[in-house]
Amino acid sequence: MSGRDALESPLRVACLQMEPRVGAKADNLARSLALVAEAAGAGAALLVLPELCNTGYVFATREEAFRLAEPVPDGESCRAWGEAARRLGVTIVAGIAERAGDALYNAAVVLGPDGPVGAYRKNHLWGDEALFFEPGDLGVPVFRTPFGRLAVAICYDVWFPETFRLAALQGADLLCVPTNWVPMPNQPSGLPVMANLLVMAGAHANGLFVAAADRVGVERGQPFLGRSLIVGSDGWPLAGPASPEAEEIVAATLNLSQARRGRRLNDVNHVLRDRRTDLYGEVLGAGIRKGWY
Amino acid sequence: MSGRDALESPLRVACLQMEPRVGAKADNLARSLALVAEAAGAGAALLVLPELCNTGYVFATREEAFRLAEPVPDGESCRAWGEAARRLGVTIVAGIAERAGDALYNAAVVLGPDGPVGAYRKNHLWGDEALFFEPGDLGVPVFRTPFGRLAVAICYDVWFPETFRLAALQGADLLCVPTNWVPMPNQPSGLPVMANLLVMAGAHANGLFVAAADRVGVERGQPFLGRSLIVGSDGWPLAGPASPEAEEIVAATLNLSQARRGRRLNDVNHVLRDRRTDLYGEVLGAGIRKGWY
Numbered sequence: 001m002s003g004r005d006a007l008e009s010p011l012r013v014a015c016l017q018m019e020p021r022v023g024a025k026a027d028n029l030a031r032s033l034a035l036v037a038e039a040a041g042a043g044a045a046l047l048v049l050p051e052l053c054n055t056g057y058v059f060a061t062r063e064e065a066f067r068l069a070e071p072v073p074d075g076e077s078c079r080a081w082g083e084a085a086r087r088l089g090v091t092i093v094a095g096i097a098e099r100a101g102d103a104l105y106n107a108a109v110v111l112g113p114d115g116p117v118g119a120y121r122k123n124h125l126w127g128d129e130a131l132f133f134e135p136g137d138l139g140v141p142v143f144r145t146p147f148g149r150l151a152v153a154i155c156y157d158v159w160f161p162e163t164f165r166l167a168a169l170q171g172a173d174l175l176c177v178p179t180n181w182v183p184m185p186n187q188p189s190g191l192p193v194m195a196n197l198l199v200m201a202g203a204h205a206n207g208l209f210v211a212a213a214d215r216v217g218v219e220r221g222q223p224f225l226g227r228s229l230i231v232g233s234d235g236w237p238l239a240g241p242a243s244p245e246a247e248e249i250v251a252a253t254l255n256l257s258q259a260r261r262g263r264r265l266n267d268v269n270h271v272l273r274d275r276r277t278d279l280y281g282e283v284l285g286a287g288i289r290k291g292w293y
Numbered sequence: 294m295s296g297r298d299a300l301e302s303p304l305r306v307a308c309l310q311m312e313p314r315v316g317a318k319a320d321n322l323a324r325s326l327a328l329v330a331e332a333a334g335a336g337a338a339l340l341v342l343p344e345l346c347n348t349g350y351v352f353a354t355r356e357e358a359f360r361l362a363e364p365v366p367d368g369e370s371c372r373a374w375g376e377a378a379r380r381l382g383v384t385i386v387a388g389i390a391e392r393a394g395d396a397l398y399n400a401a402v403v404l405g406p407d408g409p410v411g412a413y414r415k416n417h418l419w420g421d422e423a424l425f426f427e428p429g430d431l432g433v434p435v436f437r438t439p440f441g442r443l444a445v446a447i448c449y450d451v452w453f454p455e456t457f458r459l460a461a462l463q464g465a466d467l468l469c470v471p472t473n474w475v476p477m478p479n480q481p482s483g484l485p486v487m488a489n490l491l492v493m494a495g496a497h498a499n500g501l502f503v504a505a506a507d508r509v510g511v512e513r514g515q516p517f518l519g520r521s522l523i524v525g526s527d528g529w530p531l532a533g534p535a536s537p538e539a540e541e542i543v544a545a546t547l548n549l550s551q552a553r554r555g556r557r558l559n560d561v562n563h564v565l566r567d568r569r570t571d572l573y574g575e576v577l578g579a580g581i582r583k584g585w586y
Binding site: 123124125126127128130135136139140156159160161162164165166184185186187188191192194197198200201202204205232234235236237266268269271274275276279280281282 | 416417418419420421423428429432433449452453454455457458459477478479480481484485487490491493494495497498525527528529530559561562564567568569572573574575
């Protein structure tokens with residue numbers, strides 16, 4: 001091993017694809033903790049859970065959404081995940097319905113072995129989410145951890161290439177994506193689902209690892225896609241896509257150093273530095289970083 | 294047919310995948326005209342030729358590049374394509390090495406049945422192109438034609454999501470992509486090549502049709518990918534990908550109305566209006582439109 005190779009720092013990442021039941025919060029939390037224990041036992045150090053994994057997704061009323069939501073990071077779910085993170089020595093990224101006073105957010109929390117790291121609030125709300133949730137107001141914060149820099153996006157956020165750009169331009173090595181992907185129209189057989197394709201394109205075009213943890217099942221008539229996957233900073237899958245219908249842990253060993261090296265494509269080109277900001281401007285708002293604890 | 298359906302305006306589009314030979318300009322031009330005649334004879338109204346289709350791609354010296362380049366739209370290749378467009382009643386989009394005084398551009402010209410429509414100069418130069426060409430200075434112009442609005446991007450431009458954004462935000466229905474795609478590292482079998490994947494993602498995330506005409510063959514050691522394809526505004530292929538190694542015409546009938554309707558995803562979401570410009574700003578520079586004739 002050369003001195004250069006010695007700089008590599010492998011990180012075992014796991015996406016915990018699960019099937020939450022709407023409203024069954026205690027059961028969902030218990031199931032998420034069982035998957036966390038299983039993945040940690042198999043050596044994973046960073047665990048990603050789906051969007052709204054403790055509450056389910058398809059709320060029937062605003063009141064139901066409020067009743068299931070909780071403060072971040074001091075609510076019961078965060079306390080339970082945080083305790084597991086501490087005990088198992090892992091970092092957990094989990095999607096949660098956040099209640100902040102009279103406001104609801106479709107949020108994700110990052111909980112490390114030494115305590116809460118930060119939170120993210122979904123910027124791009126999908127469908128009926130807009131009836132309950134406030135749009136995110138934290139930008140795309142990038143969190144420094146001992147294993148590298150990570151950002152978080154939720155579901156429809158990956159439809160917006162600005163999400164990947166903001167993460168990469170702030171130095172993120174890995175984008176964690178708690179998600180509840182739904183089918184897109186006209187999906188052909190023989191091609192990846194569009195959600196998978198969008199994260200592969202975003203990873204490649206920004207030299208960014210992506211770990212996307214989806215849910216499975218059908219909830220109040222809404223089917224979800226599964227197919228959780230972990231993508232390298234070259235855009236290609238390292239693990240997954242997972243099953244379209246079963247709970248499953250998808251894990252891969254990432255060398256996050258590659259995100260920082262791999263943005264240089266050859267002796268001329270670099271995926272971020274080749275942007276023609278003279279023609280189309282910078283991505284603004286990159287300074288917004290209110291998601292820290 | 295309802296009154297609404299009557300608004301549909303089908304357009305037959307063909308990508309003319311060919312194999313230019315570097316330096317053999319007369320032969321390349323003749324071959325491109327033969328493919329134009331064949332596609333027009335089969336009913337295509339908009340024909341897209343590859344990047345640098347009259348000169349070849351891998352120039353050995355700056356002098357060779359200058360010698361093969363010509364003025365746009367008054368050089369011999371544009372005159373020949375323009376005459377074909379007039380005679381056949383079609384619109385041709387062709388990649389060309391443009392000489393403008395002492396400057397060289399990796400350009401594309403749009404030639405309609407009534408004369409030149411506009412030109413584009415590649416914004417994002419790949420590899421050794423930077424040794425010969427100036428970076429594009431026309432932004433991402435959008436050209437109005439009787440069949441709809443079209444923009445042009447060349448090869449590495451599609452690595453930049455800003456390209457699709459600028460085209461879509463200026464109202465483009467269709468992005469024409471003359472290209473000379475080269476292999477990317479670590480391509481897995483069983484997945485589309487990254488270039489195909491990037492145009493599918495860009496089309497879907499912007500509600501934009503894409504017609505990408507690639508070259509084939511190996512030139513001075515550089516292999517090219519072929520796999521020309523036409524993608525719907527939902528992101529899925531309508532035709533292609535073409536052969537990885539043979540010349541081939543790929544054609545599809547597009548309903549460009551769909552680009553303007555399809556950006557609304559449901560009763561809440563719209564791929565362009567859902568952008569959180571309060572968080573990350575507009576894409577700037579969209580007003581640059583110097584590519585018209």
